[in-house]
Amino acid sequence: MNVGIVDGGHVEWIEAFSSPKGAAMTRRSLFAFLALLLPTQLFAQSSGEAPIRAALAKALPLLEKSAAGHRDNRACYACHNQGVPILALVTARSRGFAIDEEELKKHMGHISTFLAKNKDGYRKGRGQGGQVATAGYALWTLEVGGWKADDTTAAVAEYLLLFNKDLDHYKLSANRPPSEQSPFMGAYVALRGMQVYGTEDQKERIKQRTETLLGWMRKTPAKDTEDRVFRLWSLKRAGAEAKELKEATDELLKTQQPGGGWAQTDKLGPDAYATGSALVVLSEVAGLSASEPAYRHGVEFLLKTQLKDGSWHVVSRSKPFQTYFETGFPHGKDQFISAAASGWAATALALSVEKR
Numbered sequence: 371m372n373v374g375i376v377d378g379g380h381v382e383w384i385e386a387f388s389s390p391k392g393a394a395m396t397r398r399s400l401f402a403f404l405a406l407l408l409p410t411q412l413f414a415q416s417s418g419e420a421p422i423r424a425a426l427a428k429a430l431p432l433l434e435k436s437a438a439g440h441r442d443n444r445a446c447y448a449c450h451n452q453g454v455p456i457l458a459l460v461t462a463r464s465r466g467f468a469i470d471e472e473e474l475k476k477h478m479g480h481i482s483t484f485l486a487k488n489k490d491g492y493r494k495g496r497g498q499g500g501q502v503a504t505a506g507y508a509l510w511t512l513e514v515g516g517w518k519a520d521d522t523t524a525a526v527a528e529y530l531l532l533f534n535k536d537l538d539h540y541k542l543s544a545n546r547p548p549s550e551q552s553p554f555m556g557a558y559v560a561l562r563g564m565q566v567y568g569t570e571d572q573k574e575r576i577k578q579r580t581e582t583l584l585g586w587m588r589k590t591p592a593k594d595t596e597d598r599v600f601r602l603w604s605l606k607r608a609g610a611e612a613k614e615l616k617e618a619t620d621e622l623l624k625t626q627q628p629g630g631g632w633a634q635t636d637k638l639g640p641d642a643y644a645t646g647s648a649l650v651v652l653s654e655v656a657g658l659s660a661s662e663p664a665y666r667h668g669v670e671f672l673l674k675t676q677l678k679d680g681s682w683h684v685v686s687r688s689k690p691f692q693t694y695f696e697t698g699f700p701h702g703k704d705q706f707i708s709a710a711a712s713g714w715a716a717t718a719l720a721l722s723v724e725k726r
Contacts, residue, residue, distance in 0.1 A: 419723045425673055426462055426723075428680030429716045432699060433458055434470055436709045439697030441477060446499065447484045449507040450549060450706040451697055452477055454713030460514050461717050466726025478515045481508050485522050492525040495532030501543040502533055503550050506559025513566050523567035530560045531568075531575050538586040546688035547596070548634050548643060549710055554592065554600035557583050561607045584608035594635045595644040598622040599651045606655045619656040622648055623664055630667030631675075634687075642682030643707065645671055646714025653721045660722035669722050672715045684711040 433455040440451035447453075456477060459469045485508055488498050497505055505526050512523065534540050540556035549555070561583060564576045587605055592598040602618040610618075626632055631640025632648040649668045652658040658665050676682055681700050686707045699705040699712075 421673055422669065422719050422723055425676050425680075426465075426467060426716055426719055429676070429712055429719075430459060430462055430467060430469065430680075432680050433709070433713055433716060434473060436697040436699035436705070437477060438473055439699065441480050443695050443697065445484060447481050447504060447508045447511070448706075449503070449511075450710040450713075451699070452481065453507045453511045454710045454717070456511050456713075457514050458713040458716035458720065461720040464725055465720050465723050467720075474515055478512060478517050481512055481515075482517065482520075482522055484508070485526055489522055489525045492529035495529060495535075497529055497533060499543075500550070502530060502540045502556045502560050503542055503544070505529060506556065506563045509563035509567055510559055513562070519567050519569075524569050524572075527564050527568045527572055527576075530564050531572060531579060533560075535579075538582050539590070548594070548687070549596075549707070550688075552594075552596040552600050553590075554587070554597050554604050557587065558600045558604040558607060561604060565607065580608050584610060588614070592618075592621065595622075595625065595632050595648060596634065598625065599647045602655050603651050615655065619652065619658075622652065626664055626668070630669075630671035632668075640671065641684045641711060642672060642675060642715040643684050643711035646682075646711065646716070646718040649718035650714060650721065653718070665722065669719060672719060676715070680712075681708060682712045682715050684708050 437452050437455045437459075440448050456474070459474070463469050484498075485492075485505070488496070491497070492505070509523060509526055517523070539553050540560055542550060542553060542556050544550045561580060564572070564579065568576045583604070587601060587608065587610070590601075592601045598618070598621055602615065602622060605614055605618055626648070627640050629640060630645075631642075632644040633640045634644045645668055649658075649665060649672075652665065653660070660666070660669070672682070677700075679700055683701050683704060684707050686704045688707070690703070694703060697705060697709070699709045701708040
């Protein structure tokens with residue numbers, strides 16, 4: 371049997387079964403031979419995506435259920451039950467997964483209505499509960515859901531310009547680790563919200579605010595994974611130099627643990643929240659490919675730690691201040707952080723498979 375190969379490993383021609391020995395070659399042997407010649411990533415894509423897609427198929431219905439459970443029980447917006455889960459759902463949709471489009475529309479209306487109630491307050495620099503974290507995250511979710519700019523989004527952008535305007539960064543009104551603790555998170559959601567939904571009249575002030583925040587980011591070190599994740603995101607959004615982005619990327623990569631996961635802090639073990647959010651920003655900002663060892667190992671960690679019900683359990687570190695209620699997500703009083711963790715994990719998994 372004679373085989374010719376062109377540069378790059380592609381088979382150019384095969385002259386099989388040209389001898390008695392070749393004629394005896396089984397079809398199975400021939401395919402095995404070709405597999406050695408073809409790029410291995412072609413086979414990895416078809417076989418490696420199956421467990422990831424299976425994991426997503428289990429996780430997405432839970433995320434939809436808990437998001438609806440929050441919306442049906444509360445008038446407010448929630449980053450843990452709506453923000454990150456909706457990011458996961460929309461990302462999965464781009465990879466060929468079907469999601470409930472009517473439910474997504476309901477969430478967009480719910481979030482817009484929530485923000486519209488404080489439209490006059492936003493224009494005067496007065497926010498709602500959660501201040502910049504809630505307002506900025508809500509705009510991010512509206513953007514992800516395809517919501518078009520309107521008077522309400524313009525009012526929220528004005529609030530983000532006025533709030534803490536005498537400071538070089540945003541101060542969070544709550545201390546609820548990990549999702550409402552990092553000032554870098556506040557900077558990122560505010561920047562993204564202003565840049566996406568800011569009006570023409572606000573552009574110059576948004577530019578000035580961006581420059582001020584960038585100066586603060588450059589001199590302020592990250593303290594934990596949430597800081598590192600959102601510092602990298604914020605630097606990119608603020609227009610930092612490539613060298614700065616690489617340094618922030620390397621800083622985050624260095625904290626990946628041997629088992630493939632990331633921990634929220636140096637004193638905690640790895641979990642889905644930290645791992646998922648780290649992988650998402652490394653993919654979206656640093657361009658880390660799903661075939662890179664760091665991403666592969668992170669995905670392996672997430673697949674290994676997903677529970678049979680499709681969720682990931684993360685123990686809450688925040689002191690409760692709201693009346694407890696069930697959203698339909700597992701894990702009882704840990705359900706809010708676990709829903710957010712599962713959202714980050716699902717988003718990271720979805721980013722690792724091909725678009726369809």
